[in-house]
Amino acid sequence: MNHSQPPARGDFILEAHGLTKEFLGFVAVTQVDLKVRRGTVHALIGPNGAGKSTCFNLLTKFVQPTRGTITFDGEDITRMPPAQVARKGLVRSFQISAVFPHLSVLENVRVALQQSLGSSFQFWRRVSSLDRLNDRAMAFLDEVGLVDFASLQAAELPYGRKRALEIATTLALDPKLLLLDEPTQGMGHEDVGMVTTLIQRVARSRTVLIVEHNMAVVSKIADTITVLQRGQVIAEGPYAEASRNPLVVEAYMGSETESLEVAHV
Numbered sequence: 617m618n619h620s621q622p623p624a625r626g627d628f629i630l631e632a633h634g635l636t637k638e639f640l641g642f643v644a645v646t647q648v649d650l651k652v653r654r655g656t657v658h659a660l661i662g663p664n665g666a667g668k669s670t671c672f673n674l675l676t677k678f679v680q681p682t683r684g685t686i687t688f689d690g691e692d693i694t695r696m697p698p699a700q701v702a703r704k705g706l707v708r709s710f711q712i713s714a715v716f717p718h719l720s721v722l723e724n725v726r727v728a729l730q731q732s733l734g735s736s737f738q739f740w741r742r743v744s745s746l747d748r749l750n751d752r753a754m755a756f757l758d759e760v761g762l763v764d765f766a767s768l769q770a771a772e773l774p775y776g777r778k779r780a781l782e783i784a785t786t787l788a789l790d791p792k793l794l795l796l797d798e799p800t801q802g803m804g805h806e807d808v809g810m811v812t813t814l815i816q817r818v819a820r821s822r823t824v825l826i827v828e829h830n831m832a833v834v835s836k837i838a839d840t841i842t843v844l845q846r847g848q849v850i851a852e853g854p855y856a857e858a859s860r861n862p863l864v865v866e867a868y869m870g871s872e873t874e875s876l877e878v879a880h881v
């Protein structure tokens with residue numbers, strides 16, 4: 617894949633209109649409109665069961681919408697299979713970038729790079745070309761802070777660093793839009809901070825759509841948030857604005873109110 621010279625196709629790289637998903641009569645997502653602006657971090661948030669995962673799966677084509685349309689980089693992808701949209705540059709972390717536990721950290725990124733180069737990899741077979749491949753892989757490791765871990769077996773990485781490696785292998789696939797599904801899930805405080813910083817760094821030159829429960833993380837990294845409740849969009853805008861929307865405050869009443877307040881500090 618080579619997305620180094622994408623054609624300019626408007627401000628929004630991803631657009632969904634009237635996205636609806638029904639499961640056996642139960643409507644999980646209703647009439648969702650969403651626009652992800654190029655060069656921004658866009659977060660999809662909402663209380664438990666709001667429809668975030670369903671929405672994410674719809675946008676990455678893992679789930680087919682009952683109604684609605686999805687446009688990626690100017691092209692209608694509504695009926696396209698997930699592998700095809702991934703090749704077009706809409707790449708979900710962990711989608712086609714599985715981490716191989718018995719390979720080294722560097723080898724894992726190299727495999728992703730070779731996958732991304734596809735048939736053109738034949739041209740990389742000469743030793744000097746393999747060196748260049750290693751250099752490129754090291755550059756991705758550098759971006760996610762894993763240079764010192766390059767020769768370690770992936771299985772031996774601490775949990776938070778594994779997530780960093782998953783992100784590095786995804787970056788090696790040269791995504792036009794990087795999709796992250798709860799990247800800090802199950803992490804302790806220290807790892808959350810590390811992964812937050814890492815996402816901020818990779819987002820400097822990329823567009824990111826993220827589903828994330830941790831509001832402190834969202835408040836730090838998101839340019840725009842879309843808040844879902846019962847499958848519908850109840851607010852959208854910059855975090856500081858949308859998170860203070862009375863509908864959003866009400867939606868988060870109870871267990872998560874605290875985290876929303878903490879994130880305002």
Ligand SMILES: Nc1ncnc2c1ncn2[C@@H]1O[C@H](COP(=O)(O)OP(=O)(O)OP(=O)(O)O)[C@@H](O)[C@H]1O
Binds near residue numbers: 639643670
């Ligand atoms: N395959 C399915 N079949 C039936 N109902 C489903 C299916 N997937 C999701 N749902 C329902 O759709 C609603 C939205 O679920 P979804 O997982 O998208 O929400 P969420 O916001 O990601 O929740 P959480 O924060 O708890 O992960 C829920 O009521 C869920 O039970």
